[in-house]
Amino acid sequence: MELPLAYKERMEQLLGEDYSSYIKHFEKERHYGLRSNALKINKDKLEAISPFQIKPIEYINNGFYYQENEQPAKHPYYYAGLYYIQEPSAMTPANVFPIEKGDKVLDLCAAPGGKSTELGAKLQGTGILFSNDISNSRAKGLLKNIELSGITNVIVSSEPSEKLAHHFKGYFDKILVDAPCSGEGMFRKDPSMIKNWSAESVLEYATLQKQIILDAATMLKPGGLLLYSTCTFAPEENEAVIQHLLDHHLGFTIEPLPKSNGFDNGKPEWINSSHTELENCIRLWPHKINGEGHFIALLRKEETASNTTVKDYSYKKNNQQVKIVTEFIEENLLLDFDYTRIDIIQNKAYYLPEGMPNVKGLRLLRTGWYLGEIKKDRFEPSQSLAMGLSLNQAKHAIDFSVNQEAVIRYLKGESLRIEANKGWNLVGVDGYPLGWGKSNNNMLKNKYYTGWRWM
Numbered sequence: 001m002e003l004p005l006a007y008k009e010r011m012e013q014l015l016g017e018d019y020s021s022y023i024k025h026f027e028k029e030r031h032y033g034l035r036s037n038a039l040k041i042n043k044d045k046l047e048a049i050s051p052f053q054i055k056p057i058e059y060i061n062n063g064f065y066y067q068e069n070e071q072p073a074k075h076p077y078y079y080a081g082l083y084y085i086q087e088p089s090a091m092t093p094a095n096v097f098p099i100e101k102g103d104k105v106l107d108l109c110a111a112p113g114g115k116s117t118e119l120g121a122k123l124q125g126t127g128i129l130f131s132n133d134i135s136n137s138r139a140k141g142l143l144k145n146i147e148l149s150g151i152t153n154v155i156v157s158s159e160p161s162e163k164l165a166h167h168f169k170g171y172f173d174k175i176l177v178d179a180p181c182s183g184e185g186m187f188r189k190d191p192s193m194i195k196n197w198s199a200e201s202v203l204e205y206a207t208l209q210k211q212i213i214l215d216a217a218t219m220l221k222p223g224g225l226l227l228y229s230t231c232t233f234a235p236e237e238n239e240a241v242i243q244h245l246l247d248h249h250l251g252f253t254i255e256p257l258p259k260s261n262g263f264d265n266g267k268p269e270w271i272n273s274s275h276t277e278l279e280n281c282i283r284l285w286p287h288k289i290n291g292e293g294h295f296i297a298l299l300r301k302e303e304t305a306s307n308t309t310v311k312d313y314s315y316k317k318n319n320q321q322v323k324i325v326t327e328f329i330e331e332n333l334l335l336d337f338d339y340t341r342i343d344i345i346q347n348k349a350y351y352l353p354e355g356m357p358n359v360k361g362l363r364l365l366r367t368g369w370y371l372g373e374i375k376k377d378r379f380e381p382s383q384s385l386a387m388g389l390s391l392n393q394a395k396h397a398i399d400f401s402v403n404q405e406a407v408i409r410y411l412k413g414e415s416l417r418i419e420a421n422k423g424w425n426l427v428g429v430d431g432y433p434l435g436w437g438k439s440n441n442n443m444l445k446n447k448y449y450t451g452w453r454w455m
């Protein structure tokens with residue numbers, strides 16, 4: 001692995017005697033991780049039922065290492081959304097972010113969802129998770145991961161941070177900026193990033209990050225928290241971006257973050273800053289923890305800043321169509337539903353989060369929990385409805401054991417000969433929903449979402 005000379009010189013200058021340990025980490029194997037999804041399962045239960053060997057990550061309460069030769073994405077439990085596969089150090093930003101139930105949380109640079117899926121799990125169905133990414137194609141992958149995780153109180157958009165900042169002044173309780181960066185912390189995991197690195201690109205990223213963090217600051221409520229993270233080491237993209245925010249918004253303070261063994265402080269001296277509180281930030285180094293590199297800062301906005309002017313959402317529902325959805329829910333589900341929160345857009349029914357804001361004019365991929373489609377006078381439930389339920393919330397369910405070959409056949413889209421109640425059945429594995437099936441004369445028509453099939 002040949003590192004650029006300018007990179008090596010800079011790291012040697014910054015790290016001093018630590019440089020040789022840093023360089024030696026490239027000779028060691030990288031680490032593989034997965035994180036249990038608290039919307040579906042707790043970490044002890046996952047550890048107990050895991051079909052492959054997993055070992056707790058020392059610094060992430062719901063994270064595990066797995067061995068390189070395992071394939072956790074090729075297992076029915078993955079299809080049931082029980083865990084998310086993620087490099088261990090990348091779990092830290094969402095892990096240390098103090099999210100409270102009922103918070104309105106923005107994940108500004110969210111695709112493919114490594115942080116959003118954990119933020120959604122921390123909200124436990126309360127408040128709002130607003131996940132955004134400037135790239136529409138990446139936002140589609142983000143939406144899939146959010147749906148697979150069973151997050152229902154969600155809005156997914158694809159906008160530049162600037163456009164959102166115009167719309168959501170002073171609105172969010174918590175904002176995560178997992179910024180686009182030069183990726184120096186991921187060189188061992190993804191050597192292709194080394195080819196794209198240059199001293200100039202570090203400065204280009206720094207300019208973009210300064211813009212994005214100011215946009216995020218605008219969208220934060222008085223007293224709200226902003227968590228900034230990158231997977232790079234360059235001080236220009238880390239401490240200097242935080243200093244830029246402090247210079248432009250005098251009311252922000254840097255909050256302390258919990259530091260596990262091996263976590264390093266931020267380095268104000270690397271940018272000759274007088275803000276010694278930059279030491280409150282976290283620097284993760286691949287030679288000091290079992291994981292790759294990251295930087296994390298937590299900032300609080302002053303209480304006296306001005307509050308939001310965002311209006312509430314105005315519903316466009318058609319009562320006849322809402323009735324069709326309501327009848328389906330009453331016939332098939334055991335669920336406490338607030339029917340006033342159902343919205344219908346082009347024959348598609350959505351369950352909007354409580355306190356849904358006005359989102360007019362934004363490029364949206366999802367508003368709320370997509371329940372399904374109204375086709376003439378009948379209702380076809382969606383894959384995301386299945387993923388947001390627990391198996392006992394369906395009046396009729398088929399629960400396969402993970403060892404039954406029917407599970408894979410179901411995930412491949414095959415129809416199954418099986419005794420079942422006539423009509424809609426929620427199909428699951430070991431008590432966790434996978435998707436829908438429709439039964440007639442003991443033949444289960446497969447309604448698993450075609451785009452997610454097991455290949």
Ligand SMILES: C[S@@+](CC[C@H](N)C(=O)[O-])C[C@H]1O[C@@H](n2cnc3c(N)ncnc32)[C@H](O)[C@@H]1O
Binds near residue numbers: 116162
């Ligand atoms: C480091 S990645 C995010 C990874 C993600 N948080 C995760 O954990 O899965 C940075 C993302 O920022 C997005 N991005 C770049 N510029 C942006 C902007 N101006 N506004 C919003 N998103 C932006 C990129 O498309 C990219 O997906």
